[in-house]
Amino acid sequence: MSRASLQADLANAQARNPRVASRMQQLERRLSEALAEQIGRAAGLGAPADVEELQRSAL
Template identity: 60%
Template sequence: MPSSASPPVSLASLQTDLANSHARNTRLVTQIRRLERRLSELMGKQAWRESGLGAPADHEELQRQVTRLEQMNTELTAQLEERDAELEAARAANRELTRALNQRESAGR
């Protein structure tokens, strides 16, 4: 025997409850996806730091530093090649002067 104290359930009230449940479910799914994405980002950053490679933002700075160092290496290599050429020219001149000096001494005897 049904209790007369409980209100009768109508089709409209059940449909409203169902619509509200669907809306709440949609909001919860959206929130869960957002939280999963955020958790994934945080775990990725943590794994990056723990790997010893540094934070992702440091990667860009390191890349700029690598580029600067590569450019500096190219410039220093060019300077070294130029100085090697100058040194070779100085050695050749020294050999020529030594040869000329030795010939002069030989001729003077």
């Protein structure tokens, strides 16, 4: 491997890191929301599922 090839690989990896971190945060947020919704339903909190579905479809 040449020095230029290694530098290009490093630059590509550094450019990819913020995208991967952003995607990971997005997935963590979605997981957190899904878990909170499931916990709320299991605990009897929040609107019934059919009401929530109607609200989502209205948006």
